[in-house]
Amino acid sequence: MSSKLNILCVGACCFDIVSQVLKYPLEDTDQRCLDQHWQRGGNASNSCTVLGLLGAKPTFFGTIADSHEKRFLLEDFAKFDVNTDYAVIHEGCDSPASCIILSAATGSRTIVHSNKNLPELSVEDFNKIDLSAFQWVHFEGRNVTNITKMIEHIREYNKSHQDGSSITISVEIENAKHELESLIPLPDVLFVSKDYAMFKGYTNKEETVEKIQAQTIPGCLVICPWGEDGASASSSDGQLVHSSAFPPSQVVDTLGAGDTFIAATIFSLASGCTLKDSITFGCRIAGLKVGVIGWEPLR
Numbered sequence: 024m025s026s027k028l029n030i031l032c033v034g035a036c037c038f039d040i041v042s043q044v045l046k047y048p049l050e051d052t053d054q055r056c057l058d059q060h061w062q063r064g065g066n067a068s069n070s071c072t073v074l075g076l077l078g079a080k081p082t083f084f085g086t087i088a089d090s091h092e093k094r095f096l097l098e099d100f101a102k103f104d105v106n107t108d109y110a111v112i113h114e115g116c117d118s119p120a121s122c123i124i125l126s127a128a129t130g131s132r133t134i135v136h137s138n139k140n141l142p143e144l145s146v147e148d149f150n151k152i153d154l155s156a157f158q159w160v161h162f163e164g165r166n167v168t169n170i171t172k173m174i175e176h177i178r179e180y181n182k183s184h185q186d187g188s189s190i191t192i193s194v195e196i197e198n199a200k201h202e203l204e205s206l207i208p209l210p211d212v213l214f215v216s217k218d219y220a221m222f223k224g225y226t227n228k229e230e231t232v233e234k235i236q237a238q239t240i241p242g243c244l245v246i247c248p249w250g251e252d253g254a255s256a257s258s259s260d261g262q263l264v265h266s267s268a269f270p271p272s273q274v275v276d277t278l279g280a281g282d283t284f285i286a287a288t289i290f291s292l293a294s295g296c297t298l299k300d301s302i303t304f305g306c307r308i309a310g311l312k313v314g315v316i317g318w319e320p321l322r
């Protein structure tokens with residue numbers, strides 16, 4: 024295995040059209056934007072971008088439509104040194120796509136998403152992967168039934184690789200959906216978004232990690248980023264650690280801030296850093312990201 028961190032990110036890839044506006048528009052008005060560009064998006068896809076920027080060896084594993092956006096998406100992965108050999112291409116369907124408005128006044132991102140008919144990853148797709156190439160597998164929390172089986176498959180693999188070559192499993196639960204709860208007791212490292220936490224009625228990052236920790240497997244790390252409030256994390260031995268955010272001089276693009284935080288935190292944990300240092304690194308890199316549009320300026 025190469026000395027670079029081999030990390031497999033499982034989840035979605037999306038085609039984004041990003042418009043930067045001075046101020047969020049009023050409904051039924053017509054305005055010219057400051058700038059507009061195409062961007063590759065999707066949580067797992069974004070985390071791969073950041074891992075590539077950090078010098079890891081990320082592999083994207085997800086479905087991609089064989090539509091006219093495919094070329095742009097695959098070329099953009101390549102620009103950031105992301106391996107797409109395992110991507111599953113589906114013919115005869117549309118690419119998931121998003122129209123995104125970035126407001127210069129507030130740094131907010133407003134997303135309107137479409138996913139018409141691109142199939143989710145199957146367990147059969149996953150079983151074709153040579154797991155020995157990876158030391159960490161990160162799952163975006165979607166496609167719950169299938170990723171539960173994929174995680175079981177890695178646990179089986181790990182049983183016969185107790186010699187230090189076992190794979191660390193992380194999961195992010197992000198969306199306000201009840202079905203994601205069943206993923207909580209599965210990974211070694213669990214990322215819980217502010218959106219999911221608020222959906223569960225938790226009011227801050229400290230409360231979130233404490234309440235979620237009680238539902239995880241022994242030894243699991245629970246990590247919760249909370250926008251400009253930074254991030255908290257806990258381990259099952261009761262250790263609770265925090266990091267403040269690292270705001271740039273101007274917040275211009277928070278699209279993918281969470282994916283950036285996750286990628287940088289995984290990078291640091293996989294490099295052997297402590298939980299506190301890892302979430303602090305996650306916040307530092309996410310702080311850099313929200314100060315620039317997209318990821319191109321960070322290349």
Ligand code: ADP
Pocket residue numbers: 216217248249250251252253254267268269270271274277278279280281282284305306307309310313
């Ligand atoms: P998401 O993209 O899932 O909504 P968050 O808003 O929780 O993610 O942000 C993830 C991380 O990005 C935070 O922990 C923080 O480090 C950083 N971040 C997000 N927004 C800001 C901001 N306005 N200023 C500084 N850092 C930010």
